[in-house]
Amino acid sequence: MSVTVVGSIAYDRVETPFGRCERMLGGAATHFALAASFFDEVRVVGPVGDDFADNDLAILQTRGTSTEDVERVPGGKTFFWHGEYGWDLNSRETHDTQLGVFEHFEPKLGEASRSSDVLFLANIQPDVQRGVREQCPDARFVALDSMNLWIDIARDSLVRTIGEVDCLILNDAELRQLTAKPNLVQAAREVLAMGPSVVVAKQGEYGAALITADAFFALPAYPLESVVDPTGAGDTFAGGFVGYLAAQSGERDDATLRRAMAYGTALASFNVEEFGTKRVARLTSDEIGERVRDLQRITHFEDAPVELRA
Amino acid sequence: MSVTVVGSIAYDRVETPFGRCERMLGGAATHFALAASFFDEVRVVGPVGDDFADNDLAILQTRGTSTEDVERVPGGKTFFWHGEYGWDLNSRETHDTQLGVFEHFEPKLGEASRSSDVLFLANIQPDVQRGVREQCPDARFVALDSMNLWIDIARDSLVRTIGEVDCLILNDAELRQLTAKPNLVQAAREVLAMGPSVVVAKQGEYGAALITADAFFALPAYPLESVVDPTGAGDTFAGGFVGYLAAQSGERDDATLRRAMAYGTALASFNVEEFGTKRVARLTSDEIGERVRDLQRITHFEDAPVELRA
Numbered sequence: 001m002s003v004t005v006v007g008s009i010a011y012d013r014v015e016t017p018f019g020r021c022e023r024m025l026g027g028a029a030t031h032f033a034l035a036a037s038f039f040d041e042v043r044v045v046g047p048v049g050d051d052f053a054d055n056d057l058a059i060l061q062t063r064g065t066s067t068e069d070v071e072r073v074p075g076g077k078t079f080f081w082h083g084e085y086g087w088d089l090n091s092r093e094t095h096d097t098q099l100g101v102f103e104h105f106e107p108k109l110g111e112a113s114r115s116s117d118v119l120f121l122a123n124i125q126p127d128v129q130r131g132v133r134e135q136c137p138d139a140r141f142v143a144l145d146s147m148n149l150w151i152d153i154a155r156d157s158l159v160r161t162i163g164e165v166d167c168l169i170l171n172d173a174e175l176r177q178l179t180a181k182p183n184l185v186q187a188a189r190e191v192l193a194m195g196p197s198v199v200v201a202k203q204g205e206y207g208a209a210l211i212t213a214d215a216f217f218a219l220p221a222y223p224l225e226s227v228v229d230p231t232g233a234g235d236t237f238a239g240g241f242v243g244y245l246a247a248q249s250g251e252r253d254d255a256t257l258r259r260a261m262a263y264g265t266a267l268a269s270f271n272v273e274e275f276g277t278k279r280v281a282r283l284t285s286d287e288i289g290e291r292v293r294d295l296q297r298i299t300h301f302e303d304a305p306v307e308l309r310a
Numbered sequence: 311m312s313v314t315v316v317g318s319i320a321y322d323r324v325e326t327p328f329g330r331c332e333r334m335l336g337g338a339a340t341h342f343a344l345a346a347s348f349f350d351e352v353r354v355v356g357p358v359g360d361d362f363a364d365n366d367l368a369i370l371q372t373r374g375t376s377t378e379d380v381e382r383v384p385g386g387k388t389f390f391w392h393g394e395y396g397w398d399l400n401s402r403e404t405h406d407t408q409l410g411v412f413e414h415f416e417p418k419l420g421e422a423s424r425s426s427d428v429l430f431l432a433n434i435q436p437d438v439q440r441g442v443r444e445q446c447p448d449a450r451f452v453a454l455d456s457m458n459l460w461i462d463i464a465r466d467s468l469v470r471t472i473g474e475v476d477c478l479i480l481n482d483a484e485l486r487q488l489t490a491k492p493n494l495v496q497a498a499r500e501v502l503a504m505g506p507s508v509v510v511a512k513q514g515e516y517g518a519a520l521i522t523a524d525a526f527f528a529l530p531a532y533p534l535e536s537v538v539d540p541t542g543a544g545d546t547f548a549g550g551f552v553g554y555l556a557a558q559s560g561e562r563d564d565a566t567l568r569r570a571m572a573y574g575t576a577l578a579s580f581n582v583e584e585f586g587t588k589r590v591a592r593l594t595s596d597e598i599g600e601r602v603r604d605l606q607r608i609t610h611f612e613d614a615p616v617e618l619r620a
Contacts (some may be wrong), residue, residue: 004491017492038618063619182327182398183514192341205494206516209530215610218530225495247616258611276539285618292613298526299609301568303602306557308348308595309373 002041002066003246004113004139005032007122007235008102009046009060009070014080014231018087021229021232023251024276025056027079028122028145034118034280035239035267038288040082040249043113043134043156045069047101050074059281069113076101089230090204109135118246121165123147125214126158133276143167143242143250144196145234151178163195166252169238172201172209183217184209193254198257200241202234210261217258219299222269222291229275233268236280240267312376313556314423314443315342316451317545318412319380320355323392323542324585325400328406331539334586335366337389338432338455341542343579344590345549346430346465347373348410348598349557355379356440357411359386367517369591379423382611386411392512399540400514411469421446430548431475433457436468443474452504453477455544455553461488473505476562479548482511482519495526508567510551510610512544520571525564529571529609532579532601539585543578546590550577 010027014020023271036042042065048057052072056090060067077100085092107128119139121129123146133142142165150158158178162168168191176182180189188199189212199211205227207220241264248256266288273279320337324330339356345353352375360368362382387410395402407416417438419519429449431439433456452475460468468488472478478501486492489500498509498521509521514536516529526576551574558566576598583589 019401028493040614040619041585047392088486134603137610173352174397183535184538185533188536198323203516204512207528207530216533217611218608219611220528221531223495223526225499227493244616245357255612259614259616262611262613263616265344281531288618292607296611296613299611301527301572301606301609303564303572303606304565304569306554306569306573308598309350310595 001110001246001247002116003036003042003120004043004045004109004136005029005036005120005122005244006045006107006129007124008079009044009048009052010081011041011081012231014079014275015084016229017085019275020229021275025059026081026232026276028235030060030277031121031235031271032122032239033060033065034062034242036237036246036278038066038267038285039153039243039263040118041066042243043069043116043196045107045109045113047071047073047076047105049073049078049101053224060276062281066112069110071108073101075096083231085230089138089227096213107132113200117141117241117249119143120242121145122235126150127155130157130161130164133161141166141245142236143181145169145238146174148174148177149196160195160238162191166196167198167200168196169200169202169241171234172203175199175201187210188279192246198252200261200299202237204230208237208261208265212254215254217261219261219265219295222265223294223298224269224273227272230272235267236271237264240264262292262295263288265295311428311556311559312353312422312426313428313430313448313553314355314419315339315346315430316352316355316417316427317430317434318389319354319358319362320389320391322541322586323390324539324540327395327397328538329585331585332371334419335369336542337547340370340587341581342430342549343370343375343543344587345546346553346556347375348577348595349573350428351376351554353379353426355417355419355423356398357381357383357386357415359383360387362388363538368496369587372591376422379418379420381418383411385568394539395540397539407471415596417442418600421528425453427559428552429453430552431455434544436471438458440467440471440474443471451476451555453548453549453572455479456484458484469504472501474508477507477508477510479510479512479551481587484512485509485511487572495521508562510571512547517573518547518575520567521566522564524536527568529605532575532605533608534579534583536592539581540582543582546581547574547578550574554568569572572605573598574604575605
C-alpha cells in the first residue's frame with residue numbers, strides 16, 4: 001500500500017510578528033509527505049529546480065518517502081513563496097510568488113506512483129489535478145485540496161475535478177465561496193452532490209469538521225500556548241488524515257474517518273509550533289499518540305440526567 | 311436555589327439576508343432567563359419603559375421566572391436596538407441604539423434576588439456590574455459577560471469587576487482584545503490570573519471553549535442547516551451554562567462544567583433557528599436532551615492503535 005501526493009515543493013520566506021525565516025523548505029507536497037509518512041509509504045510527485053538542496057531532498061525522503069517522481073528541471077528555479085502573517089496569525093498577506101518550475105508542471109507519474117491505492121491531489125490548477133486523477137484509475141481513495149484562486153478563475157474545471165474524487169478537503173471560507181452557501185452544512189451538502197462522499201472543512205485555529213451523507217463530526221484544533229508559523233498546517237492535516245486512511249487500506253467508515261480527523265489535527269498542531277517543517281521533521285510516533293489522546297480528553301463530556309423544568 | 315440575572319430587557323429590530331423583524335422582545339436578561347429557567351428558578355433584574363407589553367412580560371415569566379425586580383420606569387422607553395447581519399451572519403452592523411430607561415439604570419435587587427446562590431451579570435457598564443456583585447455577597451457562583459465597548463472605554467473598571475467573579479464568559483475576539491494576547495490559551499490564562507477560576511470563550515459558529523487552571527475543553531456549535539438570527543445566542547448560551555451549574559448547586563468540577571457547556575451550546579443552537587425569542591419560547595425539555603445527546607455523537611471518536619512508522 002502507498003499514498004501518492006502530487007503538489008508543490010517550495011522554498012518559503014515567512015514573516016510573523018514573532019519571527020521570520022528567510023528561506024526554508026515548504027510546499028504542499030512536502031508538508032503532506034512528512035505527515036503521511038508516519039502511516040504509510042509516500043510517493044511525492046512534483047518539480048524542483050537546480051537550486052533545490054540535497055539536504056532538503058533528504059528531508060522529503062524521511063521515513064522512506066519515495067522521490068523517484070520528483071522532477072529536477074535543469075536550469076529551473078524551485079517554487080518560491082513569501083508571505084507575512086498578522087498579529088493573530090489568522091490573516092496572511094502574500095508578498096511574492098515565483099512559480100518557477102511549477103509554472104509549466106506536467107505531472108508524470110511512474111508506474112509505482114500510478115498504482116498507489118490512495119492519492120492526494122494537493123492544491124494545483126484543477127485541469128492538472130484531473131489529469132493526474134486519470135493517470136491513477138485504480139486508486140481506491142482520492143482526496144483533493146484547492147484554493148480561492150481556482151474558484152475565482154477556473155470554477156467549472158474545479159467542479160469537474162471534484163466530481164472525480166472521493167474527498168474534498170477545503171478551508172471553510174472556500175467551501176462557502178465555492179457553493180455560494182454561507183451555511184457550512186448546506187455548503188457541504190452541495191459538495192456531496194457534486195460527487196465526493198466525504199467533505200472536510202478546515203477551520204484554522206477552530207479545528208475541522210467532517211461531513212458525509214450520514215454524519216457530522218467536528219474536532220477543535222489542539223490548544224497551543226504558542227503558534228509560530230501556520231504555513232503548511234492544512235497540508236500537514238491532510239497528510240495525517242489521508243495517511244491514516246491509507247494505513248487502513250482506504251477504509252472509510254465513520255469511526256475510521258473520525259480517527260483520521262484526530263490524527264490530522266494532531267499532526268497539524270505540531271506543524272505550527274515552529275517554522276516550516278522543523279517541528280514535524282523531528283516528531284516521534286509517541287508524541288503523535290499522546291496528542292491524539294489529549295484531543296479525546298479535550299473533547300470528551302459525559303451527559304448525566306438533569307431534571308429540566310417545564 | 312435560584313439564579314439572578316441583571317441585564318438588558320429590550321426591543322430589537324433585526325435584519326438578515328433571510329428576513330427581518332421590526333420589533334421583537336430581546337435583551338441579554340431576556341435570552342438568559344428563557345434558557346436558564348429550564349434548570350432553575352430565575353429572577354430577572356432590569357428596567358423597562360411604559361411601552362413594554364404585558365405579553366412580553368408574560369414571556370419573561372416563562373417557567374416561573376420572577377419579574378419582581380423588573381422595574382417599570384414611568385414615562386420611560388424600553389431599550390431599543392436595531393442591527394443588521396451580513397451574508398454569512400458573522401458580521402453585524404448596529405444601525406441604532408436607544409438606551410432609553412437603560413441609560414440611568416441603577417439595579418435595585420430585592421431580598422430574594424440578593425440571596426440567589428448564583429448570579430449572572432449580563433453585559434452592562436462594569437461599575438454597575440460591580441455594584442450588583444456587592445449586593446450579593448453570598449452568591450456561590452458569579453458569572454460575567456462584557457463587550458468590546460467596555461474594554462475600549464472602561465478597561466480598568468472591567469478588570470476590577472473580573473477580579474470579583476468566578477467565571478468570565480466572553481467572545482474570543484474580546485478575550486484577545488482584553489488581554490492583548492492573540493493566543494486563546496494565553497489570553498485565558500491572563501484572565502484566570504485576574505481572579506476567575508473559569509473562562510469561557512464564545513466562538514460563534516465554531517462553538518465555545520472552556521479554560522480552567524487544570525483543563526481545556528472545546529465544543530463545536532451544533533451544526534444547523536439554517537441559521538435565521540444569531541441575536542441573543544451568547545446570552546442563551548450563558549443561560550444554559552449558568553443555569554445548569556445553578557441546578558447543580560453551583561458545583562463546578564470539570565465534568566459538571568463540561569456538561570454545562572453542552573447545555574449552553576444546545577440552548578444557543580435553538581435560539582438562532584428563529585428570530586428573537588420565538589424558538590426558545592416554545593422549546594421543550596425533550597428537545598434539549600436530544601440535542602445534548604447529538605452533541606456527544608458529533609464530537610465523539612474512539613482511538614484505536616495504529617502502527618506508526620519510524
